[in-house]
Amino acid sequence: MITNKLDTEFWVITDTHLIANQLHDNGPAFKQIQSTSQGKDLVYQEIALRAFCKFANEKKPAAIIVTGDVTFNGELLSAQRFQKIFSSLTDTKLFLLPGNHDIFDGWARSFSNDQQLYTKQISPTDWRNIFHESYDHAWATDSSSLAYSIQLNPQYLLLMLDTNIYGQKEALRSPVTAGFIGEMQLAWLEKQLKFAQKHNLYPLLFMHHNLYVHNPAVNRGFVIDNASSLSRLCQKYDVKLAFSGHIHAQNIVKPQPNIPTTEIVTSSFCSFDQAYGLVKVKKNQIRYQRQTFNMRPYLSAEEQKSYTLTHFHNYLKDIQLKNLTHNMTQKDKNSGQKINKFFIEANYNYFTGHNHINEKKLIQLYNSEQYRLLTKYQPKLGRYLQTLFDTTDHSNLNIQINFKEKQNE
Numbered sequence: 001m002i003t004n005k006l007d008t009e010f011w012v013i014t015d016t017h018l019i020a021n022q023l024h025d026n027g028p029a030f031k032q033i034q035s036t037s038q039g040k041d042l043v044y045q046e047i048a049l050r051a052f053c054k055f056a057n058e059k060k061p062a063a064i065i066v067t068g069d070v071t072f073n074g075e076l077l078s079a080q081r082f083q084k085i086f087s088s089l090t091d092t093k094l095f096l097l098p099g100n101h102d103i104f105d106g107w108a109r110s111f112s113n114d115q116q117l118y119t120k121q122i123s124p125t126d127w128r129n130i131f132h133e134s135y136d137h138a139w140a141t142d143s144s145s146l147a148y149s150i151q152l153n154p155q156y157l158l159l160m161l162d163t164n165i166y167g168q169k170e171a172l173r174s175p176v177t178a179g180f181i182g183e184m185q186l187a188w189l190e191k192q193l194k195f196a197q198k199h200n201l202y203p204l205l206f207m208h209h210n211l212y213v214h215n216p217a218v219n220r221g222f223v224i225d226n227a228s229s230l231s232r233l234c235q236k237y238d239v240k241l242a243f244s245g246h247i248h249a250q251n252i253v254k255p256q257p258n259i260p261t262t263e264i265v266t267s268s269f270c271s272f273d274q275a276y277g278l279v280k281v282k283k284n285q286i287r288y289q290r291q292t293f294n295m296r297p298y299l300s301a302e303e304q305k306s307y308t309l310t311h312f313h314n315y316l317k318d319i320q321l322k323n324l325t326h327n328m329t330q331k332d333k334n335s336g337q338k339i340n341k342f343f344i345e346a347n348y349n350y351f352t353g354h355n356h357i358n359e360k361k362l363i364q365l366y367n368s369e370q371y372r373l374l375t376k377y378q379p380k381l382g383r384y385l386q387t388l389f390d391t392t393d394h395s396n397l398n399i400q401i402n403f404k405e406k407q408n409e
Contacts, residue, residue, distance in 0.1 A: 001151045001152070001153060001154070002062050002063060002093055002137065002150065002151070002152050002153065003062045003152070003153050004153065004154065005062075005153060006153060006154060006155060006281075006282065006283045007280075007281065007282050007283070008061075008062045008152070008153055008281050009061050009062060009278065009279060009280045009281060010061050010062050010063040010064065010065060010152070010279050010281070011056070011061045011063070011064045011065070011276050011277060011278060011279065012064075012065050012066075012067060012206075012243050012264075012266050012276065012277035012279060013052075013064065013065075013066055013067075013266065013269045013275075013276045013277070014066060014067040014068060014069065014099075014208075014244075014245030014246075014265075014266050014267075014268065014269065015067075015068070015069040015099065015245050015246070015248055015268035015269060015270065015271075016045060016049065016066065016069065016070055016071075016082070016268075016269045016270055017037075017040050017042070017045070017069055017070075017071065017072045017101070017268070017270045018045045018046065018049065018070065018071055018072060018078050018081065018082050018270075019042050019045070019071070019072035019073075019075060019078050020046070020075065020077045020078045020080070020081035021046055021081075022077060022081075023075055023077055023078065023109075023110040023111065023119060024042075024110065024111040024112075025111065025112055025113065026043065027111065027112065027113045027114065028113065028114045029111040029112070029113065029114050029115055029116050030042075030111035033111065033116075034319075035322075038248075039271050039272075039316075039319055039320035040072075040268070040270045040271055041270050041271065041315070041316055041319060042072060042270075044308070044309065044312070044315075045270055046081065046085065047295075047299070047303060047309065048269075048270075048274065048293075048295055048312070049082070049085045049086070050085055050088070050298075051293075051295035051298035051299060052269075052274075052276075052293055052295065052298075053085060053086055053088045053089055054088075054298040055293065055295070055298050056089055056092050057088070057089060057090050057091070057092070060090075060091045060092060061092050062092065062093065062152065062153075063092060063093045063094070063095055063150075063152070064086070064089070064092055064093075064094050064095070065095045065096075065158070065160075065206055065243070066094070066095070066096040066097070067097060067099070067206055067207065067208055067243055067244055067245040067266075068096075068097055068098055068099025068100070068102065068164075068207075068208030068245050068246065069099030069100070069101045069102060069208065069245065069246070070082055070096055070098070070099065070102055071101060071102050071105075071122070072101065073101050073105045073107040073108050073109065073175070074101055074102050074103060074104065074105025074107070074108045074121050074122050074175070075108045075109070075110070075119050075120070075121070075122070076108075076119070076120040076121060076122050076126055077119065077120070079102070079122050079126065079127070079130050079131075080130055083130050083131060093133070093134075093137060094131075094133065094134065095134045095137075095150060095158070095160060095206075096131050096134055096160075097146065097147075097160045097161065097162060097206060097207065097208060098127060098146055098162060098164055098208065099164065099208040099245065099246065100164050100165070100175050100176060100177055100178075100179065100208060100209075100246070101175050102122055102127070102164070103121075103122055103123070103124060103127060103146075103164060103166040104121050104122070104123065104166045104167055104169065104170055104171045105121055105122075105166075105171060105174075105175045106121075106170075106171035106172050106173045106174055106175070107174055107175060108120070108121045108122075121170045121171065123170075124146055124166075127146055128146065134148070134160075135148055137150055138150060139151050139157070140188075140191075140192060140195075142162070142184070142185050142188040142189075143184075143188075144182060144184035144185055144188070145161075145162035145182065145184070145185045145188075146162040147159075147160060147161050147162045147185055147188065147189070148160050149192045151201070152204075152281070153281065155200075155201060155202055155281075155283065155284075156201060156202050156203075156204055156281060157192065157195070157196045157201040157202070157203050157204070158204050158206060159189065159192055159193075159203055159204065159205050159206065160206050160207075161181060161185070161189065161205060161206065161207040162181075162185065162207075163179035163180065163181055163207045163208050163209040163224050164176070164179060164208060164209075165178060165179065165180055177221035177222075178209075178220075178221045178224075178225055179207075179208065179209030179221075179222075179223075179224040179225065179246075180224055180225045180226055181224060181226060181229065181230060186229055186230070186233070189230075189233060190233055190237075193233060193236075193237035193239070194237075196237070197237055202240065202403050203237065203239050204239075204240075204241050204242070204243070204286075205234075205239060205241070205242035205243070205261070206242070206243045206244070207224075207242070207243075207244050208244060208245050208246050209222060209223065209224045209244060209246050210222050210223045210224065210227075210244045210246060210247065210263065210265065211223070211224065211227055211230060211231065211234075211242050211244065211261060211263050212227075212253040212256065212263050213253075214247055214249065214251040214253060214263075214265060215247070215249070215251075215387050216387050217383065217384050217387045218247070218384075218387075222246050222247050231256075231258075231259050231261075234259055234260065234261045235258055235259055235260065238260055239260065239261050240260055240261060240262065240401050240403060241261065241262050241263075241264070241286060241401050242261050242262070242263045242264070243263075243264050243265075243266070243277070244263060244264075244265050245265060245266065245268070246265075247265055248267055248268040248271060248351060249265060249267055249350060249351045249353075250265065250266060250267040250275060250290055250351065250352055250353030250396055250397070251264075251265045251353065251396050252264050252265070252288075252394065252395070252396045252399055254394060262399065262401055264277065264288055264399070266290065267290075267351055267352060267353065269293075271316060271320060271351070272316055272317070272320060272348070272351055272352050273292045273313045273316060273317070273352060274292055274293040274294075274295065274312070274313065274316070275290055275291065275292055275293075275352070276290075276291055276292075276293055277289070277290060277291070278290075278291045284402065284403045284404070284405050285400065285401065285402050285403065286400070286401045286403075287398070287399075287400045287401075288398060288399050288400075288401075289397065289398040290353055290396075290397040290398065292313070294313075295309070295312060296309075296310050296312070317348065320348060320351075321344050321348070339370055339373050339374050339377070339378070341370075342368075342370035342371070342374065343374060343381060343385060346385055346388050346389070347385075347388060349388070350388040350389075353395075353396035353397045354397075355388055355389055355390050355396070356389075356390050356391070356392075356395070356396070357389045357390070357391060358391065359391055362389055362391060365389075371385070
């Protein structure tokens with residue numbers, strides 16, 4: 001058990017995509033990767049994560065949970081560096097689970113001048129050894145995967161799942177985007193859910209891939225292939241809450257027909273505005289709120305001299321917008337500034353969870369000149385744009401989950 005307190009909190013971050021500084025020289029090959037990294041910051045993550053640990057040491061959450069894609073592309077040195085950075089935590093435990101980019105990723109590279117070079121990949125054994133403290137606190141581990149369970153406090157059991165598809169040796173190909181939970185891991189999970197039921201614990205799921213569709217246009221490879229099997233367990237054992245990552249977008253999906261589970265995805269920590277999920281745990285209740293990390297007060301005196309670091313959210317937004325602008329102009333030379341700005345802002349708001357709009361404003365948007373031009377010159381992007389707005393009455397930034405009080409046997 002991590003804490004005896006019924007009132008506590010933990011934080012959730014995801015998709016940090018750290019590449020250790022020692023794996024690159026910031027030369028031409030690395031800059032090319034940064035420019036095509038879909039808006040991820042690859043240059044300053046060591047600084048950002050060190051600052052985040054200083055922040056955690058000040059606020060003292062019971063745990064920080066990372067829901068996968070800890071490393072950029074499964075470089076062993078990046079995993080070791082991540083562990084080294086987070087070893088500075090004093091009163092906070094670190095719990096991680098792998099993402100599809102972490103284990104036996106054939107894209108693992110170092111960068112020197114204009115060359116991409118082989119670097120050692122992370123094996124499942126490496127993962128357990130590097131992050132052994134997570135497993136040292138485990139209530140139970142799954143022999144068929146990297147899944148494990150943690151008892152947070154007298155009421156909550158954390159189930160850390162491994163939804164990734166990887167082989168038994170170093171890979172030569174790109175990582176598998178899709179996810180799957182094997183039969184042995186599902187059997188192990190059911191044992192954990194039975195344990196929680198017997199001991200009046202509320203189970204919370206954590207995984208990299210998603211249980212639900214979070215975007216109707218972009219979900220293939222994001223929702224686990226056998227989501228129906230996991231859904232049946234969620235229904236059978238009344239699992240109220242799941243946390244995941246992978247899609248890099250901030251989104252909350254409420255319980256679905258016959259499935260009691262709310263799923264929360266926190267946006268990528270290395271993109272947008274450095275989001276983390278603040279999860280306040282009380283007796284029979286959990287409150288989630290998306291927060292953004294301001295790292296400026298936690299920078300060293302030397303780091304404070306850097307305009308980029310002291311205005312880091314501006315930098316993150318800038319590389320995100322450059323990435324989108326590059327992709328759009330490459331696809332269609334007729335795309336003008338009006339279309340770019342219109343689409344980019346809508347996309348940015350979607351990924352940060354600020355995409356609510358009422359029906360009246362949505363109709364006005366669809367009647368706008370920018371939207372007509374976008375659908376004329378880039379119809380695929382026009383159709384995708386329609387999936388970026390949320391007209392429901394629930395927030396993607398915060399939610400409260402109430403649990404039925406369990407009766408002691």
